[in-house]
Amino acid sequence: MADAWWSVLALPVMLVVAACVAAGFDALLGASAAYGPAGSVRVWGTRAATPLREARRLLGQPARRTKAADTALVRVGTALLPTAALLAGAVLPLGFTAVSDPGVGIVWFNAMEALAWAAVWLTGWGPNAALSMIGGYRFLALGLAYELPHMFALTTAGLGAGSLRVGEVVAAQEGLWFAVWMPVAFAVYLLSALAMAFWGPFDQPVGADAAQGAAAELSGVDRLVFFGGRWLLLVVAAAFSVPLFLGGGHGPLLPAWAWTVVKTAAVLALLIGVRRALPTLRLDRFMGLAWMVLLPLVLLQALAVSVVVVLR
Amino acid sequence: MTDGGVWAGVVSVVLAVLAVICAVQVFRFDSMARATYALLGSLLCVGGEVLLLGLDYLGVVIVLMMTVEMALMGVFMVMFMMNPGGLMPMTMVHNARGAAVISGLVFAGLTAGIFLVPWPVSRTRAPADPTHDLGRALMGPHMLTMMTLGLALFAAIVATVTLATARGRYGPSTPAPPHGPKGPEHPDETEAPERPHEQEAAPERPHVREDSPHAHSREDLTPSHGRQDPAHPRETGSPAHPHGREDPS
Amino acid sequence: MELRTVLLVAQPGTTEIRLAAERELRRRAWPLAPSPAAADLLILCGPPPIPTPPWLATLHTQLPPPRTLVALHTPDQAATGLLAHPVHLEGQGAEHPAQRPAQRPAEHAEDEGHSEHAAHEEHREHEGPHSEHGEHGGHEDPHSEHGGHGQHGGHGDHGNHGDHGGHAGHHMEGMAERGDDRDGLRLDRWELAYGPGLADWPAGLVLRVVMQGDVVQEAVAGSVDGVPGSGAAYWHEPWLRAARGAEVTCGEAARRRCGARLDSLGRLLAVAGWADQAARARRLRDAVLAATASRPVDPTVLGALSALTRRVRRSRTLRWLTRGLGQLPAARVRALGVSGPAMVAASEGAGDVYDRIRVWLDETDGSTALFTDTGPLPPDSAALPQHPPSAPLLAALPEMLAGAEFACARLVLASLDPDLDDAVPAPAHAHGHPHAPAPAGSGPSHG
Amino acid sequence: MSLDVFLLLAAALFSVGLYGVLSQQSVVMLMMGLELMLGGVIVAAAAVWHFLFAGADAQVLVVVAVTVMAVEMAVGFAVVTALFRTREVDMTDMAAELKE
Structure with missing residues (x-):
């Protein structure tokens, strides 16, 4: 339980740096597909820096408003996304120390990332535009699809450790990581990590077919804060899989914080790669899959884990 | 969070004031989206208060449930509300004064009760882990409550599905084709029922488009679209702000 | 090296110019903007029609300022000077009655000929201290209440305006129409026009739709008028030349x-x-x-x-x-x-x-x-x-x-x-354009 | 952090919710009033747990109140949808015809 005040400041800085690195890696993958393989290291560098140049461009761009827009709701929606990510990151341990490790760490994480429901809908509703409202509603459909399997995956991890405190979940994975004996819960959690940040195959709320859906009318700082918030949420979602299923700081040779960084980077690279490999899943088809396939699977996993816990 | 002394006291008062402000705003906002999220703000403050009172698990669960619930409530607010975006200033209240008087009396009564009742000071020691305590109670002596809650939730799911879907008990057995004639169950007797409140207000929709007379008044339940209703001149009710409004930004 | 995000809009009959523009943008590694709000440069394939059509004026005003519009008359002009000569939307149609003075933030252009409904004054009393709280912005309504009980706001949206993607050719209405929906409810329907400015959209197509929420109830396809005299449809061209006996x-x-x-x-x-x-x-x-x-x-x-x-x-x-x-x-x-x-x-x-x-x-x-x-x-x-x-x-x-x-x-x-190129009138009877430079693609010999 | 502050908050939320329930014409807004009243009950229950009897009963009451909130909202909107489909009405006045 790090009660040092520096950890409260270090968390946002680390998350923003991780988000920039992840955005650079994603820009590299996208550029190699769009413009062909990078010749020299200089081209490789400029491609990796495109997100930062884009951020500078957006900072300089004045925001524009649509007619009869509810700018207050847009501003709350866009500001709420990074806030939700940072609040959810409060229970993320680096190695074995986190900003705060309450007894209900897992439920806190779930509650804070559920704030994205309000954030994306408000951002979609605010500008009073057709496509952005459609994008906002799509996130509600996505939420309905991913939320229950996600909750049961988190509960299964808590069940395995016998506690909702993230620290104890990490401690319970001393010998055997949860990902090994709870593979379905780990897979469902990764799917819901993608869905939570509406990233990869689940980016229909900001889909290319609806001109970036909820973010269609965002420009300038609003757009930067919104998409920056989405990156932060993706980083936090990927990072939370480490203490929950991949043994947090445990691992031979390397110090605890190094293992956390390595594992988070691996999960983040996997999540970013998935976006390159699949088209956007349309929610009317994914909703059926989520309710009729994922939910029973994750319930069976919870049953299996509880039987193991009772017999142990 | 345990009893943090002065600091917790200050935060609890701030959250209390915020909760009441948001609660009042819920009924003063014109836009349904703002009303919904003001209600969310109020209930998040309630979750914060429960956290401050030491019930960590229940506080966070309230925050989680309320966020998801208000997001879904937003869908219904837009579906059923006359003025979801708050662009048309209109009030949908009846006898606001009477309601204010009654709720004021109730509040006065409760406050009197709070200050007059000699609350017992002695209290049993708070258990180390209230969540563990709650879990034990729900699985032990309160198993009956747990069962009824489970059954109530299951009944709610089944009832919601049958009531809401068109193929449920109350919808037409075969959903009306999108543009077919109106289903039989729109009896004509609702054509002109006695509704005192509406008579003096211009019953038909305020028109903003001169050239498309969609006279959609309450009485006009006939399926034909855009039938120009001779009885209602078009111009009534459109606000005196014909052209070129300034933009709110 | 300068980085611009480009909104590429093509008109019927300008496929070759669009392809050249896409090649040039890929060479410069300039990303294509998904929506006008994200763009800072509007590239129009083909000469801007005079007078400026409403869809182009709307697109232009939807870009955040400073807005630049570049019109590419010929395919090789894309390669040479992309930013050589930005076009100012002068001419009768450009200066929209609703055009705001420059210093006001760019507004969504209003179409011609429709009245506004009561605007509401909105100001924010104070931002909630906890940003995760619901919104507290106060909302005052200077206009007197008028008791009209309109119909129900519906699942879709209230006013059906503020769409984007080019053609904003629909009306701003306080209350949306209501129509039967596929679940037997009578919910809001709103008429929209998805126009030529949308990303990954057939060049020049305008789809007028009546929607309930995100479900399309009716759709009518039309198109903006093509660029006369821009030569034969690009994808048909070899067959046309073969038909005329060319090798x-x-x-x-x-x-x-x-x-x-x-x-x-x-x-x-x-x-x-x-x-x-x-x-x-x-x-x-x-x-x-x-x-x-x-x-x-x-x-x-x-x-x-x-x-x-x-x-x-x-x-x-x-x-x-x-x-x-x-x-x-x-x-x-x-x-x-x-x-x-x-x-x-x-x-x-x-x-x-x-x-x-x-x-x-x-x-x-x-x-x-x-x-x-x-x-x-x-x-x-x-x-x-x-x-x-x-x-x-x-x-x-x-x-x-x-x-x-x-x-x-x-x-x-x-x-x-x-592919709407074949709907473009053949160059033979193209009415003269005083200022348009001689369209390079006029002769069939264009390789 | 005294009992009175929390009970006052509970009373305030309850009466604002009651005002909403009594004054609002739209069924949907009426249900928001109900949610506020239940919020008041939750605060009161939590305050009783913390200040008076720290037994599990108060916590179970909070769980029950939260569940009632969820069930009330779900069934309420289903009723409004069914009403809206058959009678195209969602105003409390017009829904009064069900009484005949």
């Missing part, structure tokens, strides 16, 4: 058809959200179109082409998403006179979006074999049929889009991919 080799026709299929495939994959494969398809399209008889398509491009078609063909997710969508059975194909891939798809399979994608892939693979064939192109060869005309495809749209959800409607439209 056209099978290889050139095969390359042109493969480019057409890759262009359609790229657009559909972008709408389906598979950005990487869409970018690869467009890069290979440009490589194939750039090749000539003397400089044939090099083997690495052929390898990448077969890899792309195999990857898209084997994608089970794409099949799961598009199977059963937008079915155009053989009977309707015959009734409407639809030809081209949609007809082949209807004859082979159920004629849904996935079948049309498979036909595109088969034709792409089929035409790679003919790249080096130097034999003359027979006017009506079965192996290399002409690019399908757009009129029957536009006629098929309303029945296919009615009742479709917005994402499905976009996929169905992208799978038909009507």
Whole structure:
């Protein structure tokens, strides 16, 4: 339980740096597909820096408003996304120390990332535009699809450790990581990590077919804060899989914080790669899959884990 | 969070004031989206208060449930509300004064009760882990409550599905084709029922488009679209702000 | 090196200019903006029509300031000076009555001729201390209450305005209409026009839709008027030249058809959200179109082409998403006179979006074999049929889009991919344009 | 952090919710009033747990109140949808015809 005040400041800085690195890696993958393989290291560098140049461009761009827009709701929606990510990151341990490790760490994480429901809908509703409202509603459909399997995956991890405190979940994975004996819960959690940040195959709320859906009318700082918030949420979602299923700081040779960084980077690279490999899943088809396939699977996993816990 | 002394006291008062402000705003906002999220703000403050009172698990669960619930409530607010975006200033209240008087009396009564009742000071020691305590109670002596809650939730799911879907008990057995004639169950007797409140207000929709007379008044339940209703001149009710409004930004 | 995000808008008849512009933007590594709000440069393919049509004026004002509009009159102008001479939307239509003075933040242009309803004054008393709290912005209503009980605000939206993507040709209405919805509820319906400015959208198409929420109830397809005198439709050109007796080799026709299929495939994959494969398809399209008889398509491009078609063909997710969508059975194909891939798809399979994608892939693979064939192109060869005309495809749209959800409607439209170039009047009777530079593509000899 | 502050908050939320329930014409807004009243009950229960009897009963009451909130909202909107489909009405006045 790090009660040092520096950890409260270090968390946002680390998350923003991780988000920039992840955005650079994603820009590299996208550029190699769009413009062909990078010749020299200089081209490789400029491609990796495109997100930062884009951020500078957006900072300089004045925001524009649509007619009869509810700018207050847009501003709350866009500001709420990074806030939700940072609040959810409060229970993320680096190695074995986190900003705060309450007894209900897992439920806190779930509650804070559920704030994205309000954030994306408000951002979609605010500008009073057709496509952005459609994008906002799509996130509600996505939420309905991913939320229950996600909750049961988190509960299964808590069940395995016998506690909702993230620290104890990490401690319970001393010998055997949860990902090994709870593979379905780990897979469902990764799917819901993608869905939570509406990233990869689940980016229909900001889909290319609806001109970036909820973010269609965002420009300038609003757009930067919104998409920056989405990156932060993706980083936090990927990072939370480490203490929950991949043994947090445990691992031979390397110090605890190094293992956390390595594992988070691996999960983040996997999540970013998935976006390159699949088209956007349309929610009317994914909703059926989520309710009729994922939910029973994750319930069976919870049953299996509880039987193991009772017999142990 | 345990009893943090002065600091917790200050935060609890701030959250209390915020909760009441948001609660009042819920009924003063014109836009349904703002009303919904003001209600969310109020209930998040309630979750914060429960956290401050030491019930960590229940506080966070309230925050989680309320966020998801208000997001879904937003869908219904837009579906059923006359003025979801708050662009048309209109009030949908009846006898606001009477309601204010009654709720004021109730509040006065409760406050009197709070200050007059000699609350017992002695209290049993708070258990180390209230969540563990709650879990034990729900699985032990309160198993009956747990069962009824489970059954109530299951009944709610089944009832919601049958009531809401068109193929449920109350919808037409075969959903009306999108543009077919109106289903039989729109009896004509609702054509002109006695509704005192509406008579003096211009019953038909305020028109903003001169050239498309969609006279959609309450009485006009006939399926034909855009039938120009001779009885209602078009111009009534459109606000005196014909052209070129300034933009709110 | 300067980085601009570009909104590329094409008009019917300017396919070649669009392709040249896309090549140039890829060379400069300038990203394409998905919506006007994200763009800071508007590139219009083809000369801006005088007077400025409302869709162009609306698009222009939707860009955040400082807005620059560049019009490309000829394909090679894209390569030389992209930013050489920005166009100012002068002329009668440009200065919109609702045009705000420059210093006000750019506003969504209002269309002509419709009155406003009561505006509401909004100001924020104070931001809630905890930003995760619900919004506290106060809301005062200076206007007197008028007791009109309007109809219900509905599932869709209240005022159906503020759409974007080009043509904002609908009215601003306080209360939306109400209509029967597929669940037997009477909910809001709103008329919108998705216009030429939308990303990955057939050039110049305007789709007027009546929507409830995100479900399209009715759709009517139309188009903005094309650029007269811009030469023959680009994808039909080799066949037209062969019909006029010019010397056209099978290889050139095969390359042109493969480019057409890759262009359609790229657009559909972008709408389906598979950005990487869409970018690869467009890069290979440009490589194939750039090749000539003397400089044939090099083997690495052929390898990448077969890899792309195999990857898209084997994608089970794409099949799961598009199977059963937008079915155009053989009977309707015959009734409407639809030809081209949609007809082949209807004859082979159920004629849904996935079948049309498979036909595109088969034709792409089929035409790679003919790249080096130097034999003359027979006017009506079965192996290399002409690019399908757009009129029957536009006629098929309303029945296919009615009742479709917005994402499905976009996929169905992208799978038909009507190419509106053939609707552009032939250059012969193009009425003179005083200032337009001599259109380079006027003569059929354009290679 | 005294009992009175929390009970005052509970009373305030309860009466604002009651005002909403009595004054609002739209069924949907009426249900928001109900949610506020239940919020008041939750605060009161939590305050009783913390200040008076720290037994599990108060916590179970909070769980029950939260469940009632969820069930009330779900069934309420289903009723409004069914009403809206058959009678095209969602105003409390017009819904009064069900009484005949």
